[in-house]
Amino acid sequence: MSDPLPPSPSVAAKPRSHFNNWISAIGGVVAAGGLFSFFFLAWMDLVKGDKNPYLGIFTYLVAPGVLIMGLVAVFGGAWMQRRWAIKHAATPDKWRLDFSNRAQRQRLVAFGVCAALFIGLSAFGSFQTYHYSESTQFCGQVCHQAMNPEFVTYQRGAHARVACVECHVGSGAEHFIKAKINGTHQLIATILDNYNRPIATPVKNLRPAQDTCEKCHWPEKFAGNIQVDYEHFLSDKKNTAYTARMLLHVNKSAPGSPLGGIHWHVNTTERVEYYAIDDKRQDIPWMRVTNVKTGTAKVFRVDSFKGEPPADRIRVMDCIDCHNRPAHVFPTANDAVEKSIAAGVISTKLPNIKRVAVQAMTQKEITTDADAPTKIADFIKAKYTDAALAAEVPGTIAEVQRIFGLTIFPERKADWRVYPNNIGHKDWPGCFRCHDDKHKTASNEKVRSSDCNSCHVIIAQGKGAELETLSAKGLKFKHPDGEPDAELSCSDCHNGGIQK
Ligand code: HEC
Ligand code: HEC
Ligand code: HEC
Ligand code: HEC
Numbered sequence: 001m002s003d004p005l006p007p008s009p010s011v012a013a014k015p016r017s018h019f020n021n022w023i024s025a026i027g028g029v030v031a032a033g034g035l036f037s038f039f040f041l042a043w044m045d046l047v048k049g050d051k052n053p054y055l056g057i058f059t060y061l062v063a064p065g066v067l068i069m070g071l072v073a074v075f076g077g078a079w080m081q082r083r084w085a086i087k088h089a090a091t092p093d094k095w096r097l098d099f100s101n102r103a104q105r106q107r108l109v110a111f112g113v114c115a116a117l118f119i120g121l122s123a124f125g126s127f128q129t130y131h132y133s134e135s136t137q138f139c140g141q142v143c144h145q146a147m148n149p150e151f152v153t154y155q156r157g158a159h160a161r162v163a164c165v166e167c168h169v170g171s172g173a174e175h176f177i178k179a180k181i182n183g184t185h186q187l188i189a190t191i192l193d194n195y196n197r198p199i200a201t202p203v204k205n206l207r208p209a210q211d212t213c214e215k216c217h218w219p220e221k222f223a224g225n226i227q228v229d230y231e232h233f234l235s236d237k238k239n240t241a242y243t244a245r246m247l248l249h250v251n252k253s254a255p256g257s258p259l260g261g262i263h264w265h266v267n268t269t270e271r272v273e274y275y276a277i278d279d280k281r282q283d284i285p286w287m288r289v290t291n292v293k294t295g296t297a298k299v300f301r302v303d304s305f306k307g308e309p310p311a312d313r314i315r316v317m318d319c320i321d322c323h324n325r326p327a328h329v330f331p332t333a334n335d336a337v338e339k340s341i342a343a344g345v346i347s348t349k350l351p352n353i354k355r356v357a358v359q360a361m362t363q364k365e366i367t368t369d370a371d372a373p374t375k376i377a378d379f380i381k382a383k384y385t386d387a388a389l390a391a392e393v394p395g396t397i398a399e400v401q402r403i404f405g406l407t408i409f410p411e412r413k414a415d416w417r418v419y420p421n422n423i424g425h426k427d428w429p430g431c432f433r434c435h436d437d438k439h440k441t442a443s444n445e446k447v448r449s450s451d452c453n454s455c456h457v458i459i460a461q462g463k464g465a466e467l468e469t470l471s472a473k474g475l476k477f478k479h480p481d482g483e484p485d486a487e488l489s490c491s492d493c494h495n496g497g498i499q500k
């Protein structure tokens with residue numbers, strides 16, 4: 001091994017560029033990696049049809065961030081080098097990058113290999129990032145800790161296999177950009193930890209249903225009558241079962257003909273519009289039905305609403321006005337407990353357990369996620385001190401703790417009390433927001449289909465053997481607690497278990 005050659009006079013004579021230093025060189029590689037990732041992600045973003053705002057965060061925020069960091073290092077290195085050179089004009093410049101210096105050459109080769117590796121890895125990294133950022137895991141857990149309640153409830157719904165982005169982002173340039181800006185905004189709110197608790201609903205800039213729901217479900221598809229059994233248990237000592245078996249008239253008409261029945265609202269010949277006073281769209285004083293072909297319109301209003309609604313607040317009714325909780329339903333405490341009783345996990349041997357379990361879940365004292373299990377256990381234990389029941393208590397407590405964890409999120413302030421479900425009319429106004437006999441046209445015409453048999457028929461009701469005799473014509477609803485005052489709406493009394 002011979003000694004390294006002395007620096008050649010010609011090179012030594014040329015003044016060293018300030019960019020010629022290791023910090024700038026590393027910065028250059030980092031910047032190249034960032035730039036490369038940016039082009040790669042931007043290309044994926046443009047070429048791929050499935051638009052995703054979180055990919056946008058990486059493309060337009062993280063990758064340029066890396067690029068800028070690299071550039072800062074390039075120029076910072078040059079600046080430091082300049083200061084160093086002025087101060088140490090006399091000392092030998094041994095950190096100069098110089099191919100004619102053997103030791104330097106070895107370092108440069110090693111550096112070159114590392115740089116190539118880094119850029120290669122950044123390509124791989126951005127590819128992985130691309131895939132990861134569109135996964136449900138990412139939406140629900142990593143970026144969107146804030147959305148944990150939606151993530152938890154989503155996993156038990158009909159759409160558990162449908163990715164969040166299918167409904168929340170969809171495709172199309174305009175909404176894509178909106179979602180992207182929104183996504184960035186959300187990222188900042190998450191980092192600053194100042195997002196709303198609960199996250200506000202309805203989502204203002206959600207994609208129109210034609211671009212999301214109707215990609216998978218088409219309104220013309222004939223669904224006919226759907227049978228649903230609503231299994232309840234009363235708050236009496238025996239936890240008496242009460243079930244309504246119903247046929248819901250989703251479409252009444254023959255396949256292929258215009259929609260009639262519940263899905264009439266999304267038919268192609270008529271358009272339903274409405275105006276809601278409140279942000280949650282619960283209080284609807286005005287609506288209009290327009291025949292799309294002839295342009296003739298019918299306006300319904302409640303007596304107390306005079307004047308015209310603000311034009312920018314009129315909403316065209318679509319799937320989401322009824323199916324507003326298609327993927328992440330927050331069941332009421334009442335419904336969650338009844339499901340567990342029906343499944344036999346909460347024991348009906350415990351007197352009044354229906355009421356006790358609902359009360360345990362809705363105690364005002366529960367304020368954090370962590371103290372819920374003990375408070376639930378203490379509450380239930382205190383009610384069942386009888387030794388004869390001891391065997392039933394632990395399993396029931398465990399089940400109530402479990403359903404609480406899946407449906408009520410005290411720290412996020414998220415549960416059914418803030419997320420109304422508009423599909424029915426028992427616990428929230430739902431259909432009765434419009435179908436309530438109070439909306440009339442100028443000529444006093446009421447909204448059709450507001451009597452009990454127009455949306456559904458009860459084919460059997462009660463318990464046990466009573467449910468086996470079906471009536472095709474439909475039964476008059478036998479309210480388990482006696483006939484309520486006709487002036488009252490179901491949701492005036494039923495609220496899912498909120499304690500007053
Ligand atoms: C089948 C379609 C669909 C899927 C899949 C879906 N959502 Fe939603 N989501 C909606 C609709 C519709 C709303 C708006 C409700 C409204 O406007 O009243 C909504 C609202 C929200 C809200 C606002 C708060 C609320 O609960 O109303 C959040 C947060 C949310 N979704 C997160 C998620 C996350 C996270 C995922 C995936 C784990 C997901 N969503 C999957 C349709 C969907
Ligand atoms: C990517 C496809 C996809 C999209 C987008 C989608 N869904 Fe679904 N939907 C499904 C699948 C799959 C099922 C489950 C079918 C099953 O379980 O048999 C389903 C089931 C349903 C059901 C039946 C629910 C139940 O409990 O059985 C309703 C109602 C529904 N979707 C409404 C909507 C609405 C409203 C939207 C738009 C906000 C929407 N879907 C968007 C695929 C989709
Ligand atoms: C007026 C309210 C309303 C509107 C608007 C509405 N639906 Fe429905 N839909 C219902 C009701 C009620 C049911 C019966 C099932 C239930 O109660 O959950 C239902 C049932 C369904 C089902 C289940 C059918 C089955 O075979 O299980 C799907 C899917 C569905 N709707 C999709 C949609 C889509 C997509 C749109 C928009 C194009 C839409 N709905 C608009 C009220 C509505
Ligand atoms: C925003 C107001 C609004 C909401 C909410 C609403 N509807 Fe309607 N619905 C209407 C209007 C308006 C009509 C047509 C009334 C008329 O022309 O007399 C109608 C008509 C109907 C019809 C008759 C369709 C036919 O075949 O002629 C049915 C059935 C119906 N609605 C069921 C429901 C159900 C079920 C819900 C709840 C899941 C619901 N509606 C929610 C406004 C609404």
Ligand code: HEC
Nearest residue numbers: 230244423424425426431435449450451452454455456477
């Ligand atoms: C505008 C349409 C409409 C009208 C009018 C209507 N319902 Fe309903 N009803 C529904 C829908 C939709 C559901 C299903 C909700 C769901 O899927 O959770 C329902 C559900 C029910 C249930 C089962 C609820 C449960 O959780 O057990 C009962 C009972 C019921 N209706 C009784 C009545 C009675 C009594 C009347 C007359 C005062 C009436 N309905 C009028 C649309 C209607």
Ligand code: HEC
Nearest residue numbers: 232233234235236242426480481484485488489490493494
């Ligand atoms: C005056 C208040 C009041 C009104 C109005 C009312 N209910 Fe009830 N309902 C009760 C009470 C009280 C019970 C018994 C609760 C229990 O035992 O847990 C009950 C029980 C029920 C049950 C069985 C148990 C349960 O908790 O689900 C159903 C289903 C039901 N009502 C449906 C309806 C429907 C549908 C309407 C509207 C058409 C309605 N109720 C209107 C007070 C009312």
